[in-house]
Amino acid sequence: MPPTLKDVAERAGVSRAAVSRTFTDGASVSLKMRRKVEKAATELGYSPNALASSLTTGRTKLIGLVSNNFHNPIFLEVFDLFTRGLQERGLRPLLVNLSDETDPANSIRMLRQYSVDGVVVASSTLPPGFAKAFRDAGVPVVHSFGRYASSPEVHVVGIDNAECGRMAARELIRRGYRDVAFLGGPESATSTQDRFRGFMEELAQHPEISVRHSFAEAYSFNAGRKEMLALLKHKPAEAYFCGDDVLSIGALSAIADSGLKVPGDIGIIGLNDMEMAGWENINLTTIRQPISQIIASSIELIVSMLENPDRYPEARLFPCKVIERGTLRPVD
């Protein structure tokens, strides 16, 4: 059993309150007392029990990190940045893997049982209602990569997916493609819906360009590959805006198998700019989502909610931009 406050107090010959005070900053302790206590504490190898103290302070410094994107390589970057960012601020990530669960009830109950100080929902597929359920349960929440709404009910940090759809459309038009298509992620994902909407909106202004669309089953390599293999059976479009990078890479592999060339025969533009997109044997033209800014901002926001839980909800959107690599033909 690790030593407790009481053990330290006895060894130092002082009250338990005194020991507690030397370990909570801002508390009133004389230098002499502090030294005595610290000596006893180091001798015993004492460090305060964060959970016991949370009982009275009402703060656990635990942050729930909830996600359902454990198959998209970009989420490794996301977890890396979140865990490091939280740790730097003395917060601890309690990871929740939703798998296919889309009902927030279980997560909410669990995270409340552990008295988390706040929750970050990191997902581009869950609907706004998911995060809202946390807010309704009185848990401070930030939805990272979530859907932007003009009057957000919870804090959202991410990108304007519809604008990304428009941006992709403009890029394809600019490069002279006249027969384009959207190869989306799962139709139920908010990010898919928004990217699709923006893409179609922009193309609606160019009636001379033909557009089609289809959806993959997931944001994954296999789903992208499978869908593209199906598309290749009939006459494919000249260029595709794929739901995200991993989907794009799946599509690229299908195209390579078919003997067609990218960008000679078919153009592909992705979204995310995950590390892998820049790998020389992938070299994907894509739209960069500023992951690290989004995460830094999300952390800042959840931290500020710990101070002020009733902070008025806001949407923080970060601009994206096209990263030109080798999967779209050059502008002529």
Next chain:
Amino acid sequence: MPPTLKDVAERAGVSRAAVSRTFTDGASVSLKMRRKVEKAATELGYSPNALASSLTTGRTKLIGLVSNNFHNPIFLEVFDLFTRGLQERGLRPLLVNLSDETDPANSIRMLRQYSVDGVVVASSTLPPGFAKAFRDAGVPVVHSFGRYASSPEVHVVGIDNAECGRMAARELIRRGYRDVAFLGGPESATSTQDRFRGFMEELAQHPEISVRHSFAEAYSFNAGRKEMLALLKHKPAEAYFCGDDVLSIGALSAIADSGLKVPGDIGIIGLNDMEMAGWENINLTTIRQPISQIIASSIELIVSMLENPDRYPEARLFPCKVIERGTLRPVD
């Protein structure tokens, strides 16, 4: 503020002990009492505070998941499997990102402050001493993907890396390569050292085959690419055993850039068989490490240590096998 035991007790008109008992299984409560309490609890939306109860039970159901491999895509699979496996058993993963920290002291202090019931160290690069420090601090620990020692001091679950090195060597020999090399991960990683040792051991029995070796700076795409680019400046070997898959993919990209063909001009064999290795545009011949078995076994082991913390340390090693794809030339 969420409702507490006291609120439920008052509403149900019973003692706090009675409420506590209806929420701890195995406790003595009459059916009538249980109904009364459950009614009050649901009306108030009560669920017990796990941290408060941990104070007396001595169990938090928190498991520290410590890793430093946030840049290797295979670790997304690792985190997925660990979080799901732990959740299924009612345990909660508290994620610790070591970044470049290799001193366990901070992690130990932090995880003890949160009274974790146990710790899983998931890393193929940290030395055995890292996990041992947890054990010495009285924290049940399992080192997944760690170095196997003939007399382990802590539980280790993983593979025999030296045997994998031998296996890679045998595979290259079998395919008639006579000028081979080891392109390792960072030299400080235990997995690199062991794979290297095994590889050299096997080749020592074939003096007619020339062998060389070098090390990349990290288990990452860029490091693999950079090292292979350097190797290509002089006459490269006929075939390389790369430290792991992501390193292999980096090497493949360098080779592609140079105009050489795989497997025509150079052969590559990796290790891990991460999902990406099977992607058709990568199609990497590699040695499969049975990730999900390793993780299932690690979880089983840490769970059993919760019951019996003094369980005699054991090493659990899982066999690996060559997965033949397209980056080694066929046996003639």
Next chain:
DNA sequence: TTCCATTTTGCAACCGGTTGCAAAATGGAA
């Protein structure tokens, strides 16, 4: 109905901390 073994319940102390309040200690001014 009475008796007694068994089950259920509540009391009160405890887990490891924090904190308001009053008492004790400190230290500078007169």
Next chain:
DNA sequence: TTCCATTTTGCAACCGGTTGCAAAATGGAA
């Protein structure tokens, strides 16, 4: 040295639960 404002300290109650023990309730047998 005395006095008093300020700082430091300890007491005791509390945070939200659990649990040993004894008392109360239950229920079957006589």
